[in-house]
Amino acid sequence: MADGSEQAIRVGLHEAGELYELSGASADRLTVELTVEASGRFEAVLSQAITRKTYPEQGQLLCVLRPDHLPVQPGAEQDGPADPTPAGDLEDAVRLFRQYVRKRAEIRGEEESLPPPLDAAERAALLADFRSELPPDLVALYGEADGDDIGLFHGHPWFGLESTTTHIHHHHEWKWTDDPLWSMADEAEPPGTTRRWISSLNWIPFATSTGGDYLAVDMDPGPTGRPGQVIRVGRNYGRPVYVADSVTTMLRRHVAALDRGDYWEEDGYLDVDVDIPSYLDDDSETFWRGAGPIPKKPHGIHTLVVDEARSLDLEPVRGAPHLRTVMLFGEGPVDLRPLLDIPLEALRLHLDAVDLHQLAGHPTLRVVQLATRQPVDLSVLRTFPRLEGLELSDAALQNVGTIAELSGLLSLTLSYEQWQELDTMPRLAAAGLAGDATLSQVNEWATRFEPDQPPGGQLPCGYAYFEGRLRSRD
Incomplete structure (x- = not known):
């Protein structure tokens, strides 16, 4: 105006x-x-x-230069399962399913109507044309019924075989606007059960919450997982959540819950009380945030956030096997050297002063965000072999020209004034402009x-x- x-x-x-x-x-x-x-x-x-961009970097502009040139997801670098055989058993699955349906009928006083199975030839044709595979125990259940609209499994209606094999119910084609370097730094829980993908076509939904979340079978698990394990995925899950090693085990838990009397029934609706992990669960075992001191045994922590950091001692995190994201806010100073002994991938430092030379040669660090009052020497960035992302718009910088030498750098966010200091532009896939x-x-x-x-x-x-x-x- x-x-x-x-x-x-x-x-x-x-x-x-x-x-x-x-x-x-x-x-x-x-x-x-x-x-x-x-x-x-x-x-x-x-x-x-x-x-x-929106939260948390309101106001930043992102220019996507090479939309198909994305960082390699950690899941691509993980080993496959140590045991490549499914944990489920098709005969047990059928027996348990029949028990489960019978017990439900006894409690309700009448049988529930389930869609009859497709004939064997139709089932065989759908499975033959399917782009992937289903575990044998789930395939066997489709010989008992073609899904349900009741919510037999954890209250989730079960898709019919045609829907499971011909529709992609959930798959997120990730892109630079999803902050991939930060998003993929998460770890599975328990670690190694699922591969560290943001999304995968090998996570095959077979039942729905009807609210955008799904039960899925994981046909390409991590090193400690098993093919056919059951996971939760969907719009409320930034990463898959492990449920059971198989559909068979999931069924066994439902039958056991009925035997214990862990259910309630009202007006013909039967709710079976079987524990299932949820995005609403307390994540304090894997995510820690506080003003310090850091827990003495952080070995289960995946993400560490420290507020009001003053003379913070990071020594307790040394050797933490699954700590991949660290965020420190405050005045400092902070000795960063203990971070050399963790598989750190994402680092956010909002401190008055930062000495990145303490992290020289870090083998796994992929993205760094800095906000500082005192200048940070960037020359050490040459020693980070996996570095792919830098966010430096709120930092005072020295040796800005180093950035142009980082051949592996994919994403860079600077202020307008900082961009002006770069005489040579690195070959980026995404560039960010912060500030007014x-x-x-x-x-x-x-x-x-x-x-x-x-x-x-x-x-x-x-x-x-x-x-x-x-x-x-x-």
């Missing part, structure tokens, strides 16, 4: 769409950034590749990148920039 204040207004963007068509870019996904001054001067950036940059500065920043295949034809970073002055209607 004329007095320098800001005001949100409604703006029709039909004309903006026409402008974007003139740029030659596709309008499949369009981000519009528009600034209008009281004088009538305006700037606009329209882009497919540039998006504005004007749209003309956004334009200047974006023109520095050369993606493999600009989404907008000849436009760098897949965007178009417009400036001008609005004409008065008077």
